[in-house]
Amino acid sequence: MLAFLFATIAFSIDAMLPALPDIAAELTPDNVNRAQLILTVFMAGMGIGTLFAGPISDAIGRKPAIYLGTAIYVAGSIAAVFSQSIEFLLVARFIQGLGASGPRIIGMALIRDLYAGRDMARISSFVMMVFITVPALAPFIGAVIIRFSEWQGVFLAFVVFGLVGALWMGLRQSETLAPANRRPLRLGPLTAAAREVLSDRQVMLCTLILTLGFGQMFALLSSAQQLFAETYGKGDSFPAWFAAMALLSGTGTLLNATFVMRFGMRRIAKWAYVMQTFVSAAMLVLILSDALPDGLRFPAFFFWAVSVFFMAGVTFGNLNALALQGMGHIAGMAASIIAALSTLAATLIAAPVGLLYDGTAVPAIAATLICSALAWRLMGWIHD
Numbered sequence: 001m002l003a004f005l006f007a008t009i010a011f012s013i014d015a016m017l018p019a020l021p022d023i024a025a026e027l028t029p030d031n032v033n034r035a036q037l038i039l040t041v042f043m044a045g046m047g048i049g050t051l052f053a054g055p056i057s058d059a060i061g062r063k064p065a066i067y068l069g070t071a072i073y074v075a076g077s078i079a080a081v082f083s084q085s086i087e088f089l090l091v092a093r094f095i096q097g098l099g100a101s102g103p104r105i106i107g108m109a110l111i112r113d114l115y116a117g118r119d120m121a122r123i124s125s126f127v128m129m130v131f132i133t134v135p136a137l138a139p140f141i142g143a144v145i146i147r148f149s150e151w152q153g154v155f156l157a158f159v160v161f162g163l164v165g166a167l168w169m170g171l172r173q174s175e176t177l178a179p180a181n182r183r184p185l186r187l188g189p190l191t192a193a194a195r196e197v198l199s200d201r202q203v204m205l206c207t208l209i210l211t212l213g214f215g216q217m218f219a220l221l222s223s224a225q226q227l228f229a230e231t232y233g234k235g236d237s238f239p240a241w242f243a244a245m246a247l248l249s250g251t252g253t254l255l256n257a258t259f260v261m262r263f264g265m266r267r268i269a270k271w272a273y274v275m276q277t278f279v280s281a282a283m284l285v286l287i288l289s290d291a292l293p294d295g296l297r298f299p300a301f302f303f304w305a306v307s308v309f310f311m312a313g314v315t316f317g318n319l320n321a322l323a324l325q326g327m328g329h330i331a332g333m334a335a336s337i338i339a340a341l342s343t344l345a346a347t348l349i350a351a352p353v354g355l356l357y358d359g360t361a362v363p364a365i366a367a368t369l370i371c372s373a374l375a376w377r378l379m380g381w382i383h384d
Helices: 002-014 017-027 032-060 062-081 086-114 117-149 152-172 187-198 201-231 238-249 251-263 265-288 294-324 328-355 362-379
Strands: none
Touching: 002 032, 002 086, 002 117, 002 152, 017 032, 017 086, 017 117, 017 201, 017 238, 032 062, 032 086, 032 187, 032 201, 032 328, 062 086, 062 152, 086 117, 086 152, 086 294, 086 328, 117 152, 117 238, 117 251, 117 294, 187 201, 187 328, 201 238, 201 294, 201 328, 201 362, 238 251, 238 294, 251 265, 251 294, 265 294, 265 362, 294 328, 294 362, 328 362
């Protein structure tokens, strides 16, 4: 159930990918790269929404706050259906992002209400497995919807997805935050809680590493459709290739859930960034030197793209657990600040990289190399 709620974000991003060419042709034909902003604006709205979702859930409870977020998400989806300009669509997507932040952040706080430490990392890994696996089906679903109802139909699917998640939550999940443990929405307590989170060295280090991880993943997502279709000529089969990529990378979360109790959260996350640094460096050298024969260019790119999502599967759950393990008393506020800072900062990485698309994978690979190398260095300062 929680995985389904988390997947609202993945579905909202990846189901849009097949629609980007149609939206670009209809709403911004003079500058087709602007269609990528449909993804980054959603992430920006999500980043800002996370600042409020956690504190609201600390005050009124997890379930009512998720219902509120879902209502905003549905309203943004309906507005997008009636968009006649790229500007109006971007506003609607921003509202969608605001609402989608609710299920994501409050779901993490709900997990922290029930688990801590490596147990939380294990549960989060299973949630993240679905979060990462959903993209396997999302582009295919989006392509099918577009075939029968054009791109507006994708936003109607978002309405259904949001309502199903809220209904499932209402029927199956009891409230995890007792009234006695709720914190009022007053400036004094909110400021004190925010100051505690922002002054915690472990939380801030994990947030910075999450920023780098999200930044490189969002950068790849922003230009994924163009890379597969234009660079490697896989436009017609893009949904199938994207599905295979997501399914293969989903094994990362399964491996993490299996081994995190044995090896620990920090060690697994650190070696994931080590792996990503060397894989991206090798891929960048191969492309820039033009050393790959034609028949191996797409397989090599596909392997690299899988590695980026695999890295996410073995790091995001662990980093969230490491950041939240000492924040159980203010889990909502902590989850909000961590997600808000990491998501908003990640869009500052992803948006320029996406707009730098030049017909090759070089901008995305270079960004991933830099982000992973920095994350590897920062992991040395984290403790279990």
